[in-house]
Amino acid sequence: MIHQDVKRYLVVFVITLALFVTTLGVSSFFSKRKLENIKTIQDQIGIDIMSSETQFQLLQELSCKDVAANTLSDTLNDLADKIAYSEQNIKNTDEVTELKRYYSLLEIKDYLLMQKIKAKCGTTVVPVFYFYTTAEKCSECIKQSAVLTELRRDYPEMRVYSFDYNLDLSALQSLIKIFKVEDTKLPALVMDEKLYTGFQSIEDIERAMPQIIKMREKRLKAEASAKALQELEAKTLEAKNLKN
Amino acid sequence: MDGAREILFYAFSFVSLYVQVFFLIVFLQKRKDLLVRTEKIQLPNYPAVTITVPAYNESHNIEKTVKSLLEMDYPKDKLFILIIDDGSTDNTWQVMQQYVNNPQIQLFKKENGGKYSANNLGLEKSTTPFVGSLDSDSMVHPESLKRIMTYFFDASVMAVAPTILTYKPKTIIQRAQSVEYDFSIYVKKMLSFVNAIHVTPGPFSIFRSTVFKQIGPYRHAHNTEDQEIALRMQENHMKIEHAPDAFVYTISPPGVNGLYRQRLRWIYGFIKNTIDYRHLLFRRRYGNIGFITLPSGIVSILSVIFLLFFTLYNIVSFLWNKVLALSATGFTLHPETVKLDWFYVPTSAILFLTILVYLAVFNSLFIGQKIKSGKIKLSFNIILFFFVYSIVAPFWMMKAIYNALLGYQSSWTAERDARGI
Numbered sequence: 001m002i003h004q005d006v007k008r009y010l011v012v013f014v015i016t017l018a019l020f021v022t023t024l025g026v027s028s029f030f031s032k033r034k035l036e037n038i039k040t041i042q043d044q045i046g047i048d049i050m051s052s053e054t055q056f057q058l059l060q061e062l063s064c065k066d067v068a069a070n071t072l073s074d075t076l077n078d079l080a081d082k083i084a085y086s087e088q089n090i091k092n093t094d095e096v097t098e099l100k101r102y103y104s105l106l107e108i109k110d111y112l113l114m115q116k117i118k119a120k121c122g123t124t125v126v127p128v129f130y131f132y133t134t135a136e137k138c139s140e141c142i143k144q145s146a147v148l149t150e151l152r153r154d155y156p157e158m159r160v161y162s163f164d165y166n167l168d169l170s171a172l173q174s175l176i177k178i179f180k181v182e183d184t185k186l187p188a189l190v191m192d193e194k195l196y197t198g199f200q201s202i203e204d205i206e207r208a209m210p211q212i213i214k215m216r217e218k219r220l221k222a223e224a225s226a227k228a229l230q231e232l233e234a235k236t237l238e239a240k241n242l243k244n
Numbered sequence: 245m246d247g248a249r250e251i252l253f254y255a256f257s258f259v260s261l262y263v264q265v266f267f268l269i270v271f272l273q274k275r276k277d278l279l280v281r282t283e284k285i286q287l288p289n290y291p292a293v294t295i296t297v298p299a300y301n302e303s304h305n306i307e308k309t310v311k312s313l314l315e316m317d318y319p320k321d322k323l324f325i326l327i328i329d330d331g332s333t334d335n336t337w338q339v340m341q342q343y344v345n346n347p348q349i350q351l352f353k354k355e356n357g358g359k360y361s362a363n364n365l366g367l368e369k370s371t372t373p374f375v376g377s378l379d380s381d382s383m384v385h386p387e388s389l390k391r392i393m394t395y396f397f398d399a400s401v402m403a404v405a406p407t408i409l410t411y412k413p414k415t416i417i418q419r420a421q422s423v424e425y426d427f428s429i430y431v432k433k434m435l436s437f438v439n440a441i442h443v444t445p446g447p448f449s450i451f452r453s454t455v456f457k458q459i460g461p462y463r464h465a466h467n468t469e470d471q472e473i474a475l476r477m478q479e480n481h482m483k484i485e486h487a488p489d490a491f492v493y494t495i496s497p498p499g500v501n502g503l504y505r506q507r508l509r510w511i512y513g514f515i516k517n518t519i520d521y522r523h524l525l526f527r528r529r530y531g532n533i534g535f536i537t538l539p540s541g542i543v544s545i546l547s548v549i550f551l552l553f554f555t556l557y558n559i560v561s562f563l564w565n566k567v568l569a570l571s572a573t574g575f576t577l578h579p580e581t582v583k584l585d586w587f588y589v590p591t592s593a594i595l596f597l598t599i600l601v602y603l604a605v606f607n608s609l610f611i612g613q614k615i616k617s618g619k620i621k622l623s624f625n626i627i628l629f630f631f632v633y634s635i636v637a638p639f640w641m642m643k644a645i646y647n648a649l650l651g652y653q654s655s656w657t658a659e660r661d662a663r664g665i
Contacts, residue, residue: 005438005531012269016262023596030591037587082587089592139568146569150576202573 031090038086038099041079042106048075049109056116076110077152079103080162084145087134087164101169107161108171114159126155126212128205129190130162131181140199144187147202157215250594253554256547257597263540264604267434271611274437280489280615285390290322293374293389293450296366298359300330302380303339305495310343312383317390325349326366331356359446360462360469367456375453378492382447383411385491392450395485402482403451403474404490405432405444407616411493416628417503421496423609423629429488430612436486440532442541444474444484448492455482465520466653468513475521478533488615500632504640511644512653514541519648545641552638 083103086096111127118124130148132141148160163172165183181188185197191208206213295313299306306327313325325348329337343349354365363377374396378384384406392404407429410422435441444451449470456462459480465472477484497503518525518541524534610620647653 002531005535008266008269008273008438009535012262012266015269016258016265019261019265019600020258020597023600024593027591027593027596034587034591085588089590139564142565142568143572146572150573199572 032095034082034086034090035095035099038079038082039102041075041082042099042102045075045079045106045110046102049106049113052113053109056113076107076159080160097167100164100167104163104167104169104172107163108175110159111161124157125159126157126209126215128158128160128209129175129179130160131165131176131186131188131190132162133165133183133186135166138186141187143199144189147200147205151202151205155212155216157219158209158212249554249557252550253594254597256543256550257601259540259543260547260601261597261604263536263543264601264608266536267431267608268604270434270437271430274434277437278433278488278615279394280618281387281391282489282618284317284387285394287390287393290319291374291393291396292322292324292372293318293376293393294324294326294366294370294372295448296363296370296375296377297325297327297380298330298362298366298377299327299332299336299340299380300356300359300362301332301334301336303332303334303336306336306339306380307342308383309378309380310349312386313378314346314348315386316384316388317386320348323348323389324370324372326369327351328362328365329353330359330362358464358467360464363469364461367453367461370453373453374450375456376448376450377446378448379446379494382408382492382494384448385493388448388487388490388492389450391490392448392487395487396450396452398485400483401485402455402477403444403449404485404487405436405441406448406450406490406492407432407486407488408445408447408492408494409616410496413496413625415498417500417632418496418498419625420628420632421503423623423625424633425496426612426616427605427609428612429615430608432486433488433615435532435537436484438532438536439483440478440537441484441486442474442478442533442537443468443471444477445492446470447494448490466513466516467509468517471510471513471517472520475517475524475533478530479521479524500636503632504636507637507640508644508647511545511641512647515545515644515648518542545645548634549638549641549645551634555634 080103083096083100086099090096114125114127128148130144132138132144145162148162151158152160163175165176165181165186179188179190179193179195181190181195182197187197187199189196189200189205189208191205194208196204196208200208297306297309297313302309310325310327313323316323325343327340327343327349329340329352331354337353340351344351350369352365352369354362359379366377367375374393388406392406395401395404409425410418413419413422432441446469455473455477459476459482462469463472474484497506518538521538524530525538527534606626609626613620
């Protein structure tokens with residue numbers, strides 16, 4: 001082997017390494033952007049929750065109409081989806097774990113706020129606590145997540161607070177203690193403050209929380225009458241225009 | 245487990261990328277020496293050459309093969325053809341009789357002993373300073389021999405390998421192979437630039453006859469005598485060149501089974517010959533053959549197998565999760581929930597590395613096409629190539645490893661039966 005060959009091996013190694021590292025860097029850049037996106041959503045939610053809490057503390061009363069406008073269902077759901085996606089697809093586990101800790105805290109704060117709102121304005125959302133594990137393969141958890149995603153779509157009144165059981169967060173550990181959730185019985189759901197362990201089907205959940213069905217019917221009825229009213233208004237406007 | 249899988253993926257990607265970058269650097273350094281002639285050429289002198297055509301049950305193909313040799317643009321008094329019937333059980337010998345009065349051709353019949361033995365008979369009977377062979381399922385381009393012989397004006401060149409192309413690819417499998425052969429033109433030329441060719445293909449590699457006098461005749465070599473002789477030459481520091489414009493057209497296997505059998509023999513031969521010549525590995529005095537060609541061959545076998553399992557694992561996990569979810573919720577269609585958020589665009593390192601390696605492979609393929617025909621062609625055959633090879637190749641590679649471990653010899657006869665020859 002001649003000197004030129006050795007030199008070529010080294011040059012090729014440096015170029016390959018540069019290409020390799022650049023590719024990993026590009027991927028890492030996108031992952032970071034995604035995690036930043038989650039962080040931004042979380043910050044927004046954090047501000048919204050804090051704002052509502054502050055309003056509560058300042059005025060001791062908050063118009064129930066404003067509360068309805070403040071419900072964070074869509075944003076929370078979007079966040080939940082992104083956190084779930086990141087758990088599976090983004091390998092920067094430390095950062096994802098950090099975001100999950102923040103997310104879990106936001107969920108608990110949101111729950112506490114919702115409790116206050118419930119006391120003042122009656123039931124606006126029905127909380128469901130969902131505990132899963134990522135420490136081991138949990139096919140029941142995959143099934144449970146799918147069921148909850150499906151239900152969340154059908155029942156916007158239901159607010160799912162999902163928690164990675166093994167997350168190191170003292171507030172979460174308190175919640176686990178309060179509900180007496182055991183790590184050997186995951187997935188676990190808390191519905192109407194009652195603990196259910198193992199997989200719960202759509203029907204099981206509907207049975208455990210019959211109020212969501214009633215709330216849904218009420219919402220559908222309200223939506224139908226709003227639609228009818230809108231149509232009536234449109235027709236009246238049309239008739240008026242014709243007359244003119 | 246996940247971590248180990250990923251580390252393996254990164255390791256294989258790095259080595260694959262390293263090899264592709266290596267070829268690219270060689271290409272950039274040596275592209276001025278790349279000789280591709282499209283016009284007819286004249287040689288200052290025409291050395292005498294003997295071509296052996298070993299034939300076993302080749303009654304259907306041999307006429308085409310011999311015709312292509314006779315039509316080559318080379319002085320008739322300098323080109324000798326020895327057709328050797330290697331104990332055929334069909335009427336090959338009868339078909340050969342039409343050449344009995346041709347002064348350029350000599351006919352021989354022997355007991356069946358395998359291709360290497362027929363080639364060795366050819367070596368025994370030849371008296372010319374240059375010798376070669378042509379498999380009886382292959383045809384040569386009229387200019388090929390002249391183009392090859394120009395390389396021998398360099399006294400250090402001891403053998404020249406041609407460029408093999410598929411003859412009139414028709415079936416899906418043949419069209420997929422045609423892409424692989426285009427790819428090989430580039431790889432082989434780059435290897436020749438760094439003196440690291442590990443195979444002088446049966447179809448029309450030409451040698452100085454002194455090669456065999458110095459290092460001995462062909463050996464059985466696990467039915468891949470063309471690999472073994474090249475490795476033996478490398479062991480003896482004999483230079484092997486590659487003529488990218490010396491085209492030989494070979495009838496490639498038309499079906500999956502034939503391709504599987506052929507590649508099983510090639511890969512089995514590669515593994516066994518690499519074991520036999522393991523003393524060439526990572527030894528400075530043997531140069532690039534031991535540092536690039538043989539290790540990259542071994543890594544490519546392992547990585548193709550790994551990639552199959554890696555992909556299968558990912559597909560099965562994905563489908564399993566979907567099945568689990570569907571078993572819990574039943575099938576529901578929610579078109580309104582399709583997310584058009586950039587967040588969900590896959591940007592994993594594994595995906596980007598896969599794209600990078602594939603781009604490098606495409607680059608090699610396009611340079612191969614450019615060398616062959618002067619232009620780049622984006623054809624459907626490329627998709628067929630990736631599809632067929634990524635599915636079938638891991639199986640012949642796994643079987644070859646299995647056979648090599650247990651010492652099961654690959655069979656020429658089974659391959660020929662599968663190819664319908």
